[in-house]
Amino acid sequence: MAFQKEVLRNLAKGIPGQLASLNPTVYDTNNFPAGKNGVTAGLAVWADYDTGVYNNAGTGKPLGIAMAVMNYASCFLTERGSMKIEPGKTVTVIKRGDVYVDTTTAAVPGQKVFVNNSDGTFSTGEAGATVAGGTETDFYVVEGGEPNSLILISAWSNR
Numbered sequence: 001m002a003f004q005k006e007v008l009r010n011l012a013k014g015i016p017g018q019l020a021s022l023n024p025t026v027y028d029t030n031n032f033p034a035g036k037n038g039v040t041a042g043l044a045v046w047a048d049y050d051t052g053v054y055n056n057a058g059t060g061k062p063l064g065i066a067m068a069v070m071n072y073a074s075c076f077l078t079e080r081g082s083m084k085i086e087p088g089k090t091v092t093v094i095k096r097g098d099v100y101v102d103t104t105t106a107a108v109p110g111q112k113v114f115v116n117n118s119d120g121t122f123s124t125g126e127a128g129a130t131v132a133g134g135t136e137t138d139f140y141v142v143e144g145g146e147p148n149s150l151i152l153i154s155a156w157s158n159r
Contacts, residue, residue: 013150014100016042016083017068020142020152025097028064034085041068041083042101043120044137045093054091056120061135065099067092096155098142107144107151113137122153 014020028047035053039045045066046058054066068083069092085091101113104123111124114134124141125131143152
């Protein structure tokens with residue numbers, strides 16, 4: 001078990017995979033479990049319809065984002081302090097909505113969100129841009145940030 005090493009004085013605005021508003025949210029209705037490698041909440045998710053599981057890697061546009069549902073966290077997460085959902089546990093997938101995610105690049109409001117198809121991480125860029133190993137999603141940056149920081153994205157609006 002990890003031991004807390006830092007105490008922040010300000011509240012965090014959210015965690016990856018957390019809903020960021022009361023705007024409507026659309027969820028995937030398949031309710032598949034996590035695949036053999038588990039699924040990390042806050043990352044992109046692809047559905048494997050042949051085996052009926054979700055994975056954090058795939059081809060083409062992802063189905064959505066694994067929601068950080070922390071009910072019964074100690075039962076569903078692979079290790080304490082982790083966002084990894086155990087293989088075989090149900091994953092809630094957000095298809096449209098306002099969500100917090102981590103970005104690997106600097107993010108500016110209005111940019112499109114791209115996903116790395118090999119690990120489900122997010123980056124940002126101009127609409128229609130080519131990102132090596134990545135795919136453009138339906139999400140836009142609403143609140144930007146520095147590389148490797150938490151940003152707010154939405155599939156409802158580009159601002």
